[in-house]
Amino acid sequence: MTVTTGSTRAGEAHVDRVRVRSRRRPALVLGGALLALVAAVLAGIWVGAFPLPPGAVVLTLVDRVATALGGGHVSGGLDATGTAVLLQLRLPRVLLAVLVGAGLAVSGAAFQGVFRNPLADPYLLGAAAGAGLGATLVIAYSPAQEIGPFGIVPLAAFAGALVGVGCALALGTAAGGSQSATLLLAGIAVASFLAAGQTLVQQQNTEDLREVYGWLLGQLGRSQWSDVGMVLPYLGAAVVVLLLCGRALDVLAVGDDEASSLGVHPGRVRLLVILAASLATASAVAVSGLIGFVGLVVPHIARRLIGSSYHLVLPASLLIGGAFLVLCDLVARVVLSPAELPIGVVTAFIGAPFFAGLLWVGARRR
Amino acid sequence: MTTATTTGARVEIIDLSASYGRTRVLDGVRLTVEPGGWLAVIGPNGSGKSTLLRCALGLHTHDGMVRIDGVPAAGMPRRERARQVAYAPQSPVLPEAVSTRDYVLLGRTPHRALLAAPRASDRRVVADVMERLEIGDLADRQLRTLSGGEQQRAVLARALAQQPRVLLLDEPTAALDLGHAQQVLDLVDGLRRQDGLTVLSSLHDLTLAGQYADRLALLSAGRVAAEGPPDEVLTAAALRTHYGARAEVVRGPDGPAVLPVR
Numbered sequence: 001m002t003v004t005t006g007s008t009r010a011g012e013a014h015v016d017r018v019r020v021r022s023r024r025r026p027a028l029v030l031g032g033a034l035l036a037l038v039a040a041v042l043a044g045i046w047v048g049a050f051p052l053p054p055g056a057v058v059l060t061l062v063d064r065v066a067t068a069l070g071g072g073h074v075s076g077g078l079d080a081t082g083t084a085v086l087l088q089l090r091l092p093r094v095l096l097a098v099l100v101g102a103g104l105a106v107s108g109a110a111f112q113g114v115f116r117n118p119l120a121d122p123y124l125l126g127a128a129a130g131a132g133l134g135a136t137l138v139i140a141y142s143p144a145q146e147i148g149p150f151g152i153v154p155l156a157a158f159a160g161a162l163v164g165v166g167c168a169l170a171l172g173t174a175a176g177g178s179q180s181a182t183l184l185l186a187g188i189a190v191a192s193f194l195a196a197g198q199t200l201v202q203q204q205n206t207e208d209l210r211e212v213y214g215w216l217l218g219q220l221g222r223s224q225w226s227d228v229g230m231v232l233p234y235l236g237a238a239v240v241v242l243l244l245c246g247r248a249l250d251v252l253a254v255g256d257d258e259a260s261s262l263g264v265h266p267g268r269v270r271l272l273v274i275l276a277a278s279l280a281t282a283s284a285v286a287v288s289g290l291i292g293f294v295g296l297v298v299p300h301i302a303r304r305l306i307g308s309s310y311h312l313v314l315p316a317s318l319l320i321g322g323a324f325l326v327l328c329d330l331v332a333r334v335v336l337s338p339a340e341l342p343i344g345v346v347t348a349f350i351g352a353p354f355f356a357g358l359l360w361v362g363a364r365r366r
Numbered sequence: 367m368t369t370a371t372t373t374g375a376r377v378e379i380i381d382l383s384a385s386y387g388r389t390r391v392l393d394g395v396r397l398t399v400e401p402g403g404w405l406a407v408i409g410p411n412g413s414g415k416s417t418l419l420r421c422a423l424g425l426h427t428h429d430g431m432v433r434i435d436g437v438p439a440a441g442m443p444r445r446e447r448a449r450q451v452a453y454a455p456q457s458p459v460l461p462e463a464v465s466t467r468d469y470v471l472l473g474r475t476p477h478r479a480l481l482a483a484p485r486a487s488d489r490r491v492v493a494d495v496m497e498r499l500e501i502g503d504l505a506d507r508q509l510r511t512l513s514g515g516e517q518q519r520a521v522l523a524r525a526l527a528q529q530p531r532v533l534l535l536d537e538p539t540a541a542l543d544l545g546h547a548q549q550v551l552d553l554v555d556g557l558r559r560q561d562g563l564t565v566l567s568s569l570h571d572l573t574l575a576g577q578y579a580d581r582l583a584l585l586s587a588g589r590v591a592a593e594g595p596p597d598e599v600l601t602a603a604a605l606r607t608h609y610g611a612r613a614e615v616v617r618g619p620d621g622p623a624v625l626p627v628r
Contacts, residue, residue, distance in 0.1 A: 244481045250468075251475050255459035257425050262528070263448030263476035308463035311483075 105321020108295030130164020473527025
């Protein structure tokens with residue numbers, strides 16, 4: 001396919017559906033997605049080797065908050081073991097899944113908007129390859145395991161992702177200004193180079209292969225509150241910026257020339273969105289490894305439900321992405337319990353058939 | 367209310383030169399469009415018509431100057447320029463799965479904060495403009511499902527929603543049959559007469575250009591070969607010299623008509 005056209009083949013499937021959805025529909029879809037997210041979180045906390053019933057979980061949390069605020073105790077919560085499992089294991093893990101899923105999905109939607117390309121995903125500009133190289137390097141060579149409260153692998157992955165995107169942006173800008181096709185090609189060049197570097201390091205250190213491979217496939221199994229604390233500031237700031245940029249991305253959909261004639265600086269918008277999306281991606285990758293599929297497909301699911309305007313696609317992707325990853329993580333924990341499946345495998349196993357089904361239904365409706 | 371709050375601005379193009387790489391496509395072009403006037407730029411393929419319009423918008427690097435009511439356009443903030451000058455390109459990029467109303471709403475971009483939602487007043491302007499261009503019934507339809515003529519009117523509606531003082535139209539009739547072409551040109555002419563909008567357009571159909579514009583500028587190899595009222599610019603000799611065409615020019619009641627000769 002061609003990379004830059006505003007008119008994409010995928011979109012022509014929608015065209016025959018002549019009536020655009022009624023104006024109340026977006027609010028319904030966003031409300032539904034929010035409910036789905038809440039339900040997914042409760043289910044994610046509930047299900048596991050040590051089941052935590054949602055009613056008791058809610059009461060325990062209410063009790064905690066009430067106690068912290070100096071109010072009375074609320075009874076009916078979990079016992080001591082349950083509370084420990086909830087607070088030390090389940091809750092940080094589920095929250096991290098929400099953050100990572102939401103961050104990847106919003107970044108994916110933003111990248112698709114910026115590049116006007118439905119095949120774009122958060123890893124496109126070298127974030128994944130950079131993070132992979134960074135993580136592999138420290139797994140193979142670093143004597144230290146931690147710096148301060150943070151693990152060395154997340155830090156290296158975070159830095160690697162940012163370096164990867166930075167190289168792609170620098171190369172793309174030097175080669176052709178802020179045009180999206182040039183940037184995309186620069187990203188592909190940088191990603192291949194870094195991926196080759198990662199493969200080389202990995203081949204030289206086969207004894208670390210298992211650990212590297214486990215990281216590459218994505219993992220939420222070792223989630224701690226410190227992980228949540230590490231990603232939340234960056235991811236939160238980036239996501240807020242991206243959500244604010246929705247309307248600007250809608251203007252960019254008419255192409256650079258026309259967007260300029262409407263008073264917008266396409267290059268500046270693109271740079272801001274790419275920086276924010278890359279920051280979100282780097283944060284997510286740092287704590288969870290390379291979880292594929294969420295960033296590519298969740299935006300398409302959101303689009304099917306809510307239309308193509310980015311000021312709606314972005315928040316919808318956020319909610320759906322969070323819910324989707326929590327459910328995938330739940331499946332990853334349960335299927336081979338007590339062993340875990342790599343979450344990257346589960347996202348594709350669940351997501352691919354689901355998305356194929358959506359495509360099929362969409363095609364039949366024509 | 368809406369679009370009638372504006373009056374046209376004077377557009378001055380002064381010694382404009384532009385290149386693609388080493389190829390010079392515009393060479394010292396000087397043109398003036400009076401407030402409320404309609405200047406149609408004509409000329410053979412590759413003569414620089416589209417580039418001239420793109421330069422006037424600041425979309426293409428150039429030497430020389432474009433002034434809107436005496437103010438150099440290059441020095442204007444982009445938002446400010448977008449409130450003065452609206453542009454409808456020859457082949458607009460039509461976003462997928464977007465309703466006609468949302469598309470026309472994009473025209474309000476220079477009038478609101480970029481990150482903010484459209485206000486009620488924006489929606490009112492859009493509804494008025496769409497009513498005026500008779501596409502009000504198509505508001506909820508997806509833009510891509512409209513016919514060519516309807517899409518052309520939607521693009522024009524987006525430009526008018528900017529409430530500009532100058533309308534730059536690059537081949538507004540290129541994709542249209544004769545009837546729809548006349549419809550669009552009648553519409554532009556009506557807007558110009560009611561609101562005093564200044565119109566600068568390229569038009570490849572010489573007869574239509576002569577019938578609708580009050581002045582023509584003939585571009586040839588990047589230079590202005592002739593400029594003036596249609597009767598003076600459209601001559602058989604000019605068509606032979608600059609187009610390499612065999613044609614008679616017949617004086618009609620609404621302007622000269624170009625009749626090809628075998």
